[in-house]
Amino acid sequence: MALQIVDLCVNCWACVDVCPNQAVVEDVPHFLINEQACTECLGDHAEAQCAAICPIEGAIVNELGEPLNPPGSLTGIPLDKLRELGLLDREAA
Amino acid sequence: MELPVISNAPSSGGGCSSSGCGSSSDAMAHLPDSIRQKVQDHPCYSEDAHHYFARMHVAVAPACNIQCNYCNRKYDCANESRPGVVSELLHPDQAVTKVLAVAATIPQMTVLGIAGPGDPLANPARTFETFRQLSDKAPDIKLCLSTNGLTLPEHVDEIAKHNIDHVTITINCVDPEIGAQIYPWIYWQNRRLRGVEAARILIEQQQKGLEMLTSRGILVKVNSVMIPGVNDEHLKEVSKVVKAKGAFLHNVMPLIAEAEHGTYYGLMEQPSPTPEQLQALQDECGGDMAMMRHCRQCRADAVGLLGEDRGAEFTLDKLADMDIDYEAAMQTRQEVRENLLEQLAAKRAGAPAAEVTALAGVPADSRPVLMAVAAKNGVVGEHFGHAREFLVYEASPKGVRLMGHRKVDLYCNGATDCGDSGEGGQPAGSILDQIIHALSGCEQVLCARIGFEPWGQLEAAGIQPNGEHAMEPVEDAVLAVYREMSAAGKLAAPADKLNKVA
Ligand code: SF4
Ligand code: SF4
Numbered sequence A: 001m002a003l004q005i006v007d008l009c010v011n012c013w014a015c016v017d018v019c020p021n022q023a024v025v026e027d028v029p030h031f032l033i034n035e036q037a038c039t040e041c042l043g044d045h046a047e048a049q050c051a052a053i054c055p056i057e058g059a060i061v062n063e064l065g066e067p068l069n070p071p072g073s074l075t076g077i078p079l080d081k082l083r084e085l086g087l088l089d090r091e092a093a
Numbered sequence B: 001m002e003l004p005v006i007s008n009a010p011s012s013g014g015g016c017s018s019s020g021c022g023s024s025s026d027a028m029a030h031l032p033d034s035i036r037q038k039v040q041d042h043p044c045y046s047e048d049a050h051h052y053f054a055r056m057h058v059a060v061a062p063a064c065n066i067q068c069n070y071c072n073r074k075y076d077c078a079n080e081s082r083p084g085v086v087s088e089l090l091h092p093d094q095a096v097t098k099v100l101a102v103a104a105t106i107p108q109m110t111v112l113g114i115a116g117p118g119d120p121l122a123n124p125a126r127t128f129e130t131f132r133q134l135s136d137k138a139p140d141i142k143l144c145l146s147t148n149g150l151t152l153p154e155h156v157d158e159i160a161k162h163n164i165d166h167v168t169i170t171i172n173c174v175d176p177e178i179g180a181q182i183y184p185w186i187y188w189q190n191r192r193l194r195g196v197e198a199a200r201i202l203i204e205q206q207q208k209g210l211e212m213l214t215s216r217g218i219l220v221k222v223n224s225v226m227i228p229g230v231n232d233e234h235l236k237e238v239s240k241v242v243k244a245k246g247a248f249l250h251n252v253m254p255l256i257a258e259a260e261h262g263t264y265y266g267l268m269e270q271p272s273p274t275p276e277q278l279q280a281l282q283d284e285c286g287g288d289m290a291m292m293r294h295c296r297q298c299r300a301d302a303v304g305l306l307g308e309d310r311g312a313e314f315t316l317d318k319l320a321d322m323d324i325d326y327e328a329a330m331q332t333r334q335e336v337r338e339n340l341l342e343q344l345a346a347k348r349a350g351a352p353a354a355e356v357t358a359l360a361g362v363p364a365d366s367r368p369v370l371m372a373v374a375a376k377n378g379v380v381g382e383h384f385g386h387a388r389e390f391l392v393y394e395a396s397p398k399g400v401r402l403m404g405h406r407k408v409d410l411y412c413n414g415a416t417d418c419g420d421s422g423e424g425g426q427p428a429g430s431i432l433d434q435i436i437h438a439l440s441g442c443e444q445v446l447c448a449r450i451g452f453e454p455w456g457q458l459e460a461a462g463i464q465p466n467g468e469h470a471m472e473p474v475e476d477a478v479l480a481v482y483r484e485m486s487a488a489g490k491l492a493a494p495a496d497k498l499n500k501v502a
Helices: A014-018 A049-053 A079-084 A086-093 B032-041 B093-104 B122-138 B152-161 B195-215 B233-243 B275-286 B316-322 B327-358 B428-438 B454-458 B474-487
Strands: B054-057 B109-114 B142-147 B164-169 B184-186 B191-194 B219-226 B249-254 B369-373 B389-395 B399-407 B444-446 B464-468
Touching: A014 A049, A049 B191, A049 B233, A049 B275, A079 A086, A079 B195, B093 B109, B093 B122, B109 B122, B122 B142, B122 B152, B152 B164, B164 B195, B184 B195, B191 B195, B195 B219, B219 B275, B233 B249, B233 B275, B249 B275, B249 B316, B275 B399, B369 B474, B389 B474, B399 B474, B428 B454, B454 B464
Parallel strands: B054 B109, B109 B142, B142 B164, B164 B219, B219 B249, B369 B444, B444 B464
Antiparallel strands: B184 B191, B369 B389, B389 B399
16 A cells, blocks of 8 residues: 655655655656555554645545545635636646 | 946945945844844845845755745745745755855855745755855855744754854744634644644744744844735734844735735735835834845845846856866955955945935925835846836935835836837736836836836826936935925925825
8 A cells, every 4th residue: 555646746855854664756757656665654653744744735645546635625725716716627637 | 257336435425325225223223233243244134235245045945844825835936035846956965066156156145045945944954964065165155044933943953053143934923813824734743733723833833943043142033924914913013022032133025925826815815915004014013123124035046136136147057067266266255255344334434424414405394205216236227127126215304215125027028119018928008007006105216217108107107207317326316316306396295196106
């Protein structure tokens, strides 16, 4: 089991520094999680550390492809507003 | 090696010396000599040093540990010194190479700052590695950093070790209820915390860090972003609190929130303060402590004198081709610095006398006037259409003082006529409207040159364009115009057009 970084990532290094397993690797066009090394932080922390610090909604997903930080969860911008601005589809894509 | 054009008439008390911009004696009056000594050649902290000394920032700190509602990590941050994570990020070794190259090319360079693009103290290894190498290789360069304060207390020892004598903390509130409207979350002790609890922890850490730094004699400046309806009233309280804890300067900056920045405030249409609102708040807070009116909110990778950015000359590929004698460069810096300090001292010494004579002939009950100046290197040197910011000065019978600066979009996009379209395809007309709005309250705009088209519209809006003082030191020019207005009998009555400009 492992989390995954998708192309919404802005390469900010935050997750690299907090991962207890050094599972995040610098890569282009965006950072990646080494699925051999990632434990989803089980046994180390109550929350997956990368997802607890990542500033970008949707950048980190689980094995089902579901974002750990869904749209609106970090910015507090209401879903209706995101929809109205046409930002919802892009974030969720 | 060419030095930038600076005022060359210290004996006349010209340039920035007469007051305002040269009011470092006022703004810094409450400081002990030891602190004044420290900031006298710091371009960001000393109001007149900013014309003489250069600073640069390096972007080595990408990660952040909090979210601010005026920030979107995907884009350059307009509010704080943050270029956005997509700008050229440097590893510590690259950053050190860049700093040494810049310091060899621009010998007025005195200050190296780390401000982002994230939070320097959320990237302690990268930040302190950069500082460690620089203390070693260029001990004459002052180091400073800006932080949100969340992890400041645990890093104070390290900061003291690297002899970083300037730290800027961004403090937008001391009340967690208000903080919860500014900070949606923080990353704290391996968890993402939200709401009032998160804000309470952030505030506690900021205040504790502030106290720890000042008790060790490390200078602390406080930055605040003025967010109308959220913390504008509250910032007066913040100003009192941080002054009591020993901060030496409080810098109140306007919120910049545009929908295209993709920030919470931008998308939720949170209004930014008008120039008048900002000035009023700065005046109120200024009663309590030194305010920094010349701050340009420069980018975290800015290079050069305040208000200019020569970063493009020092990209990584250009650095690779530079051949630098570091020892000789340090020697040159030493000489240039001594020379500039002498000039500054001469100006400061000459200032009080100049102020008295400067306003001879202007009746003491004349009303004050705001003037905007398209300045470059301390003189009225910029064409109206090329100005990205205007300095706003208040002239009164007491002298001239810098009230702030107003950023604008470039009116002229390089087309010879300066008439039809502005930057980014926006019609110049609407940019001119924005500029006129940004200059509201000003009665004159001084510039090196101005086109026919904007001239007429400015005049119609009650702002008199003035190109007659091109290349004169800024404060001399403002004083001269004030005198002309006085001679023309324009200073007796209250300005009737003053408040009508929309
Ligand atoms: S879930 Fe934990 S172990 Fe996996 S990449 Fe994120 S921080 Fe590392
Ligand atoms: S914290 Fe998020 S945005 Fe930053 S590098 Fe990691 S996945 Fe990318």
